Amino acid sequence: MTVIVVGDVVTDIVTVHEGPLAIGSDTLASILIRGGGSAANTAAWLGSAGHPVIFAGVTGDDEPGTARVAELTASGVTATVRRVPGVATGTVVVLASDVERTMFTDRGANRLLSPADADRALDLAADARHLHLSAYVLFDPDCAPAGLHALRAARERGLTTSLDAASAAPLERHGSLPAVDLLFANLDEARVLAGAGTAGELAVALLDRAGAVVVKSGSGGATWAGPSAAPVHVPAVPVARVVDPTGAGDAFAAGFLAAWLTGADPAAALTNGARLGALAVSRVGGRPVVA
Structure with a gap:
């Protein structure tokens, strides 16, 4: 039942501003420091929901790295995180409003993710059924081989795989993604990969890249497409x-x-995803609240 999640873990400096940005001047905002990273966030939400999960990533051997690992552990995640002396833990500055967010990223130690990091997580979980990868790993030439290895090694061990398309701008620069059993993409990412269309049309068009596709439309809901059924x-x-x-x-x-x-059907799985997504947008930062 265990899920292995491979990818970034960072410190998010989240700036939630009030009204439009006043470029060249002052904008009122709330500023908080939180654990982040797309893959680490997904692992934390899985762990907080009681689902067995192992996270594989890299931090610096520094105070932020210690804090990020502790947060994952507190969320119920088994963290196989390699600590690297002399390299800073990744940091992302997030400019967020109630409708959008813009990120400035220093990948730091995340660039050092290696095939051995993925193998260590795979070796730890004899009962693992699935491996989830954030495409941020694939967008960085330094660690892309580790991401591709993780997917390949998982398939060789009989695990299913999923990939989050991560972000439209780097996806457009990168140009392609490897085949997986399940692909997650928001509308912007899906349009980079498949062109214009509705969420349902895009999900169907992307079935040449994945066994099943989920296209997320924010407040417009989410759509699933599989090989032998109408989109849901x-x-x-x-x-x-x-x-x-x-x-x-x-x-x-x-x-x-x-x-x-x-074993949930697509509609039930989408509904459960929408439920956690609603919790996420109702609070600052990308992680669940840990008591």
Whole structure:
């Protein structure tokens, strides 16, 4: 039942600003420091939901790295994180409003992810059924071989695989993604990969890259497409107020995987993903609250 998640872990410096940015002047904002990284976020949401999960990544041997590993452990994640002296843990500055977020990224130690890091996680979980990878790993030439190795090694061991398309701008520069059993993409990412179309049309078009596809449309809900059935759409879960969209897609992926890997049908898995996505946008940062 265990899920292995491979990818980035960073410190998020989250700036939630009030109203439009006043370029060249001052903008009122709330500023918080949180654990982040797309893959680490997904692992944290899985762990907090009680699903067995192992996270494989790299941090610096520094105070932020210690804090990031401790946060994952507190969320119920088994963290196989390699600590590297002399290299800083990755940092992302997030400029967020209630509708959008922009990120400035220093990948730091994440660049050092190696095939051995993925193998260590795979060796740790004899009962692992699935490996989830964030495409941020594939966008960086330094660690892309580790991401490709993780997918290949998982398949060789009989695990299913999923990939989060991660971000439209680097995806457009990168140009392609490897084949997986399940692909997660938001509307912008899906359009980079498949051109224009509705969420359902894009999900079907992307079936040449994956056994099944989930296209996330934010407040418009989410759509699943598989090889032998009509697309399935579910609405978003309403929230009283969107506070910060950071990590919503990571939470959605965790909710979907937790249901899908325990036998739920596409509609139920989408609904569970939408539920965690709604929790994510209702608070600052990309992680669940840990008591």
